[in-house]
Amino acid sequence: MSDDAGLLLTPSVGWLLLGGFSVLWIALGSFWGRRARSLDGFMVAGRNVGLALGTATAMATWVTSNTTMLAPQFALELGVWGILAYATASLGLLLFAPLAARIRAVMPNGYTSAEFIELRYGRAAWGVFLALSLFYALTWLVSMGMAGGLLIEALTGIDYRYGMTVILAVCVIYTVSGGLFAVIGTDFIQSLIVLVGLVVVGVLVLREVSVGQVHATLAAERPMLLHVMFPAALLALFNNLLFGLGEVFHSNVWWSRAFAMRPGVGGRAYALAALFWLPVPVVAGFLGLAAPALGIGVSRPDMVAPIVAGTLLGEAGAVLVFVVVFASIASSVDSLLAATSDLLTKEVVQRFMIPGASPERLRRIAGRVIVGTGVLAWLLCLPKVGTLATVLFFAGPMVASMIWPIVAGLYWRRATGTGAVAGMVAGTAVGLTVYVTIGWYAASLAGALVSALVVTLTAWTSTHEFSFDTLSKGRAV
C-alpha cells in the first residue's frame, strides 16, 4: 500500500465538504454570536457561561488539530511513551481548574492574562509576557493553519494554500461576527463531532488490524517504539507535560474562558474537560502506531493519521477524517483568534493607541484586529516551514518559562516582578539553548525548571508583600 490517501477524495468532493462546513460554521457562529454586541459580550461572552458549554469549549479548544494530527506523530516517532507523553497534556487542564477559580475570584472584571501580569508584577514583566504570549499564539495559529492545508491537500489534492486559506478565512468570519459567544457555541458542536468521529475511526481501525499485529510489526521494524528505555521518548514525557502546563497556565485562550464562566463554574469545567480530553490522544496516537503494521508508507510524520484513516477506510474514512480534523482545527483557530485579538485590543490598542476609546469602539476594533491576526497567520502559513512539531515546540521553552510567574503571582504575596522577568527571560534562554543542543523533547523541561528556580529564589529573598485586593480593582488603580 502507499500513502496515496489523496486519491480517495476528488478535489470536487473536497471543495464540496469545505464549502458545506464553511457555511455551517459561519451560520452557527453568527447565530450564537448575535448577543455579542457589547465589549463584554464579544470578549468574555457576558461572563455567564455555564458548566456544559464551559466544559465543551475547554475540551474542544484543547483537542485542536495538534491532538488529532500531532499525537499520531508522537506515537510514530516516540512509540508508546509518545502517546503517554501527549496524554499528559490533560494535566494542564486539570491543574488549571483551581487556577481558573482563583482567577475568577481575584479578578472578577478582568479581560486578559497580560492584564493580570501588569497589575501583579508591573510594566517590565507585562512587556516580556506579552511578547512571549503573542509569539506562542502565532506559532499555535500557524501550526493549525498548516495542519488544515496539509490535511486537505493529502486527502483531496486541493492545493495546500487554498485549503489553508479557506479554513483561516471561515474562522475569521464567524469570530469577527460573534466574538467569544460564537467561539464557545461552535466549540460545543465541534467537540461532539471530534469525540464521536474519533471513536468511530478508532473502532474501524481496530477491525482492520489487531493490537497483536501492530506489536509484531513494530517489534520487527521499529523496535525502539516499544522499548521501555527509549531515551528521547522518556525525555519527551515530562517535557510535554510541562509544555502543556505552560500553554494552559499563561495563554489568554484559557484565561478568557476563566473570565467568561460564571463564578464557581471554572474549576469544575476545566477538571471535566481534562477527563474528557484524556482518551483523545490515545485513540489518535494508535493510528500512528498502526501505520507500519498496515504497510502504509509515511512521507511526513504529521500526516500519518489522515493517511492511515483514508487508506484503510476508503472514501468514507477520508470524509470522516476530513470532518473531524476540520472541526478540531476550527475549534482552536477561532479560540486563538478571539484570545489574541483580546490581548492586542486591550493591551496594545487601548493602552497605547486609543486610550479613551469607548467600549463600542473597542468592540469594532477587536473585530478588525481579528482580521489582521488572521491575515498575519495566513502569511506565515504560506511558506510551510517545518513539520507541525518543529513549529509548535519551538515555542515550548517560552511557554514553560511562564508557569511559575503565573502560579507564584496568583498565590504568593512575596513573588516579585524582578523574579518574574528574570524567570521568563532565563527560562526561555536556557530552554532554547537546550532545544538546539539536545532537542525539542527537553527544551520545555529546561525552561520550566530554570524559571521555577529563579521565581522561587527571588520570592524567598523578598520582603515586599503584595495585596491581592489590587487585582480586583483592575487597571483603574
Add this chain to the structure above:
Amino acid sequence: MPSSKRGRGSGSTNNPPLRARGRVSAGRGIGLLLGALPIVALAKPPPAFEDPAPSTSHNGAVQVQWSGGRGEYEVQLRHGEHVRSAYRGPMASAHLSGLVDGEYALQVRARTEDGGWTAWSAPKRVTVEHHPMSLVWVLMSLGLLTFAATAVVVVRSSTAASGAAGAS
C-alpha cells in the same frame, strides 16, 4: 515488509526500459554504436537525496527527501546485513522511526514509465545514536521535581485560598 530484491525492474541499469529498446530497434540503418546512444539518453536516472550528506539521529527517526515530484518511489534501508523496503509511496519524501543504535544506509528508486524501476540512488548514510540514559535520568528527575513542585504549590495554595475565602 518485502525484501528490496523483489519486484520488477530491480537492477534496472542492466535492463533498460522496453520502450527505449523499441525506439532503438526502430532506427533502421543506424549502426549499433549510434543505437546505443538513445538507450543511455532515455534511461531514467535514479532520484537524488536533497541532503545526501551523512547525518546523525538522536531519537531514532529519519526524514529524507529526494528529487522528483509525485510519482512512485521505494526506499530501501540497509542496517548491517539486513536490508528491507522501508517506504513505498507517491511522495518524494519518507519518514522512518524507531531505529536502534547503529549505522544505516538509505537508497531510493523511482518507477519508470514502462513499469520498471530506475537504479538505486547513491546511499545516504545515517548514524543513529540515542541519548545516553545518564542524561535521561537526570533530566527526568528534574522534570518530575519541577512538575511535582508545581502541582503541590497549586493544590495547597488553592486549598488554602478557598479556606480563607470561606472563613471570610
